[in-house]
Amino acid sequence: MNDKSCSGTTSNRGWFRKGRSGNPGGRPTASRASQASAFDVVVERTLTVAHRGGTREITMEEALQQRTYRDAVAGKRIFI
Numbered sequence: 001m002n003d004k005s006c007s008g009t010t011s012n013r014g015w016f017r018k019g020r021s022g023n024p025g026g027r028p029t030a031s032r033a034s035q036a037s038a039f040d041v042v043v044e045r046t047l048t049v050a051h052r053g054g055t056r057e058i059t060m061e062e063a064l065q066q067r068t069y070r071d072a073v074a075g076k077r078i079f080i
Contacts, residue, residue, distance in 0.1 A: 044059060046060070
């Protein structure tokens with residue numbers, strides 16, 4: 001067998017004692033939620049569109065929904 005055992009009584013750099021974690025605090029809570037994706041940024045932008053003789057501001061998300069609805073009513077198919 002091996003002369004040195006990993007019983008935890010000897011100090012071994014790079015290893016933690018049994019029952020101890022290397023990151024007891026864990027990940028900071030705000031590290032992931034603070035960054036918005038590029039898609040979210042684009043979808044939240046507003047557009048000024050002509051509507052019934054005037055102008056109206058709508059989000060990009062609403063514009064995409066309206067375009068999809070008009071294309072579906074017209075019978076257009078999406079080919080990928």
